[in-house]
Amino acid sequence: MDCLTQYAAQNRLQFQVTHFANAVLLLDSYKANYDLIFMDIKLPLMTGMEAAERLRRIDRSVTLVFVTNMAQYAIEGYAVEAFDYILKPINYHAFNLKLKRILAHVGSKSEDRFVIRAEGETIGLHLREIRYVEVEGHYLNWHTRDKVYRSLGPLKSMDQQLPESYCAISRWYVVNMQYVRSVVGDDVLMEGAKLRIGRSYKQKFLRAYAEFMVGGV
Numbered sequence: 702m703d704c705l706t707q708y709a710a711q712n713r714l715q716f717q718v719t720h721f722a723n724a725v726l727l728l729d730s731y732k733a734n735y736d737l738i739f740m741d742i743k744l745p746l747m748t749g750m751e752a753a754e755r756l757r758r759i760d761r762s763v764t765l766v767f768v769t770n771m772a773q774y775a776i777e778g779y780a781v782e783a784f785d786y787i788l789k790p791i792n793y794h795a796f797n798l799k800l801k802r803i804l805a806h807v808g809s810k811s812e813d814r815f816v817i818r819a820e821g822e823t824i825g826l827h828l829r830e831i832r833y834v835e836v837e838g839h840y841l842n843w844h845t846r847d848k849v850y851r852s853l854g855p856l857k858s859m860d861q862q863l864p865e866s867y868c869a870i871s872r873w874y875v876v877n878m879q880y881v882r883s884v885v886g887d888d889v890l891m892e893g894a895k896l897r898i899g900r901s902y903k904q905k906f907l908r909a910y911a912e913f914m915v916g917g918v
Contacts, residue, residue: 736764739755764803889906
């Protein structure tokens with residue numbers, strides 16, 4: 702914490718930091734809206750590696766950095782997609798160099814996150830994980846590989862905020878063209894879904910999809 706405070710002061714930054722006494726408290730209250738997690742290997746109740754394995758089942762995208770005095774665990778960290786590790790005792794000069802690289806990585810990823818309010822929680826969905834968005838009454842269903850998140854709001858406003866790799870195919874659907882397998886007649890075949898194209902949307906979608914396929918997007 703002292704190193705973070707010093708780094709923030711020297712670089713005129715502000716960090717919002719939450720401290721958890723153990724990994725169980727983190728996991729039990731976890732919301733996928735953290736940018737960066739520092740995790741010790743040696744923790745009460747469960748090890749940092751065990752906690753990281755559970756964390757990855759909840760959030761595959763958050764940047765994870767291990768803090769440890771056991772360098773041998775650094776290699777194991779790749780199994781849970783740890784971005785880096787910091788050895789204890791922490792030397793501020795080494796920490797400063799590490800954190801610059803870590804924050805550059807976090808910054809590049811934060812632009813790929815879309816924040817929604819679902820089931821009473823604020824959730825950061827990574828754009829590459831969203832396959833398509835579906836209208837259901839006054840709600841939006843955000844379809845990912847593992848789960849469907851439900852939020853309140855109009856599709857039109859969300860469509861305008863999503864990047865160009867997303868395209869509306871009707872009043873009811875916006876698709877991530879990365880997951881479109883083919884277009885057959887008036888249907889878009891997605892991974893695990895077949896969605897109908899609205900008549901007035903078809904020409905624009907086919908043009909956008911053609912450009913996407915040749916790298917125009």
